[in-house]
Amino acid sequence: MTDTVAAAPHSPTSPTLADPGQSVSFDERLLRAREASRTLATASGDLKNAALEAMANGLAEAAEKILAANARDLDNGRTNRLSDGLLDRLRLDENRLAGLSAAIREIAALTDPIGQSVRGSRLPNGVRIDQIRVPFGVVGAIYEARPNVTVDIAALALKSGNAVVLRGGSAAENTNGQLVEVIQDALGSVGLPSGAVQTIDEFGRDGATRLMQARGLVDVLVPRGSASLIQTVVTESRVPVIETGAGVVHIYLDETAREDWAADIVHNAKVQRPSVCNAVETVLVHAGAAGRVLPGVLQQLADAGVTIHGDEATRTIWPDARIATEEDWATEHMSLDISVRVVDDLDQAIEHIRTYSTGHTESIITESVANAERFLAEVDSAVVMVNASTRFTDGGEFGFGAEVGISTQKLHARGPMGVSELTSTKWIVRGTGQVRS
Numbered sequence: 001m002t003d004t005v006a007a008a009p010h011s012p013t014s015p016t017l018a019d020p021g022q023s024v025s026f027d028e029r030l031l032r033a034r035e036a037s038r039t040l041a042t043a044s045g046d047l048k049n050a051a052l053e054a055m056a057n058g059l060a061e062a063a064e065k066i067l068a069a070n071a072r073d074l075d076n077g078r079t080n081r082l083s084d085g086l087l088d089r090l091r092l093d094e095n096r097l098a099g100l101s102a103a104i105r106e107i108a109a110l111t112d113p114i115g116q117s118v119r120g121s122r123l124p125n126g127v128r129i130d131q132i133r134v135p136f137g138v139v140g141a142i143y144e145a146r147p148n149v150t151v152d153i154a155a156l157a158l159k160s161g162n163a164v165v166l167r168g169g170s171a172a173e174n175t176n177g178q179l180v181e182v183i184q185d186a187l188g189s190v191g192l193p194s195g196a197v198q199t200i201d202e203f204g205r206d207g208a209t210r211l212m213q214a215r216g217l218v219d220v221l222v223p224r225g226s227a228s229l230i231q232t233v234v235t236e237s238r239v240p241v242i243e244t245g246a247g248v249v250h251i252y253l254d255e256t257a258r259e260d261w262a263a264d265i266v267h268n269a270k271v272q273r274p275s276v277c278n279a280v281e282t283v284l285v286h287a288g289a290a291g292r293v294l295p296g297v298l299q300q301l302a303d304a305g306v307t308i309h310g311d312e313a314t315r316t317i318w319p320d321a322r323i324a325t326e327e328d329w330a331t332e333h334m335s336l337d338i339s340v341r342v343v344d345d346l347d348q349a350i351e352h353i354r355t356y357s358t359g360h361t362e363s364i365i366t367e368s369v370a371n372a373e374r375f376l377a378e379v380d381s382a383v384v385m386v387n388a389s390t391r392f393t394d395g396g397e398f399g400f401g402a403e404v405g406i407s408t409q410k411l412h413a414r415g416p417m418g419v420s421e422l423t424s425t426k427w428i429v430r431g432t433g434q435v436r437s
Contacts, residue, residue, distance in 0.1 A: 026203050026210055030138070030165060030217040032195030037137045037163035039193050045112035047190060048158055052108040054186035055155060056101040062182050063097055069174035070147065077171055082145065085275035085334035090145040090172055100151045106401035107155045113420045114161045128430040133423040135161035136219040140211050141404075142233055143224040144169035150179045152395075152402035153222070154197050158187075160422040163196040165218060167208045169225075173201045212237040222417075224405045227332070227358075242417070245382075245408030246332045247277030247360040249390045252349045252375070253285040253293050254366035261387060262365050263296045268389040269363070271304045275334045277406060278361055278393040282329060282339040284349045290317060290342045298340070306336045313342035329356045346371055350378055357381060359408040361393040382408050382415040 024032075040048070059066070070092040077087050113133045120130035139162045143149045150168055157164040168176040176199060184194035200207040211218060215238040223233035227246040234241050251269060253262050269280035285294055290313065298308055298318045308314070309328045310321030321340065328339040329352070343349045353362055363385035364375040372386045383393045383406075393416060395403025400418030407413045413421040 026200060026207060029195075029198040029200060030214055032193070033138045033163040033165050033198050034217055036193035036196035037135065037161075040158070040161045040163060040196055041114075041135050041137070043161065043192060045114075047192065048112070048161070049108045050190045051158055051187050051192050052104050052155060054189050055151075055158075055183055056104040056108075058182040058186045059097060059101045059104075059151070059179075062178065063094065066097060066175065066178045066182070067092060067094070069178045070172075072174045073147075073172050077145070080171075082171060083334070086145045086171065088273070088275040090147065090175075092147055092175065096148065100148060103152065103396060103402045104155045106396070107159050107419070110159065110401060110419060112159065113423050118425055123434075125434045126432060127434050130428045130430075131425050132428055133420070134426050136422060136424055138163045138165060138218050139404075139422060140165045140167070140214070140218040140221040140239060141224065142167045142208050142211065142221065142229070144226070144229060145171040146224065147172045147175040147179060149224055150176050150199075151183070153404055154180075154183050156400075156402060156404055156419050156422055158196065160419040162422055163198075165198045165200060165211060167200050167211055169201070170204070176201055209236070212239060215239050222405055242405070242407055242413055242421075243409040244405035244417075245277075245358045245360050247279065247406075248282065248330060248332050248356055248358045249278060249280045249360055250282045250284060250353050250357060250362045251280050251390065252343075252346075252353075252362070252364045253283065253289055253297070254346065254364055254368060254371050255286040255288040256367040256371070257286075257289055257293055257365040258367060259293050259296050262293045263300045265363070265365060265387070265389050266297050267300045267304065269391055270301060270306060270338050271336070272389075272391055274336050276391075277332070278390050279334070280338065280363075280390050281331065281333050282341065282352075282356070284341050284343050284352055285314075286346070286349070287313070287342050287344055290314075294318065294340070294342075301338060304336070306338055308338055308340055310340045311342060314340045332358070346374060350375070353379055353381075360406060361385065361390045363388060363390050382406060 116133045118131040122128050139157050141153050180199045183197045187196055188194045218239045221237055221239040221241050223230045224244050234243055294317050308321040309324040311324050315321045324339050359381045361383040362379050362381050366372050376384050395416040395418050398416050404417040406416050
């Protein structure tokens, strides 16, 4: 981090929020975000919602430009041999763009978290104490090949009174540029500072490094992407990090698992969108149920083009399976690949999950209430399910409108992060002349 960035918060003069389209320095963009965050912190809920509505409308009006920019990014991605999973995450179409507008409107309809009382009390001497929600201030985000994240984080940050600085990566630079332009125009149209949403994509990897070092200007940093990207941010950042995790996600088919539920849930969890972090990567099946449930499960997967990596017991039932390796159990495939292992019992399933899980999402398919409750109690992941597809681990599905990411750590936030997770708290104390005795 340069000396000018470090000294900036203590500068006696505030930066002028000039036209965001002008070419400005990295330092100036962070200063603009900091200045804008002070305005957003006291903005009314109605004003923030008006900006969100303008954003949703702006995406629809600029759809042609956005999709053209996205087509350029996709062409570049193919030239640079991005994986199918990354290309899927990068891709926008009319339906996905309409989905982003709908998500913004869902966020606008949520209760404004700012000023909400978390808890409070009145002391015997009459002093009133309240803990209320307040914005973080400036939220930084580092992610790759995910233009939807540009919109999701900007909308959630605005609703929760935060400014945001975005590093979306070179793969989506054209798309993100168009999206940020729409968002900044929307902010300006209702009288909010357009500097509340900044992109530093043009500064490349150096910009990401400087963002990680911008303690004092950026209050919290959220990485989203590959395990290597997340680990780099966690280990190198001087800014506090909320860690989102890779998804080595498990489904355990218990001895009592219904065959139809097992086949449909595993198929949905793997095939509906294999490139995302809540897609299942490993299926564990009780030895007593393997012969009964695996043929139907694996047939439905194979019919959808899924490549099965199985242990010896699985390959006895499904000879076409590839031999599963130790690496397979720890791999987030993000593709039409799945690892399958037959286990002796629930204890062995839980032990496997403890060994290989990234703490994202795990699900049990069972008709045993006792086993379901054991699974819920003993599996230590951000989201634990019974008889449901892991694809439900999603801010939109949880009623948040969208998500900042899915946190797999245990401090501050865990699981899908919505507007409340982009807030901190402060204590408000009101007295009438009391002094401490």
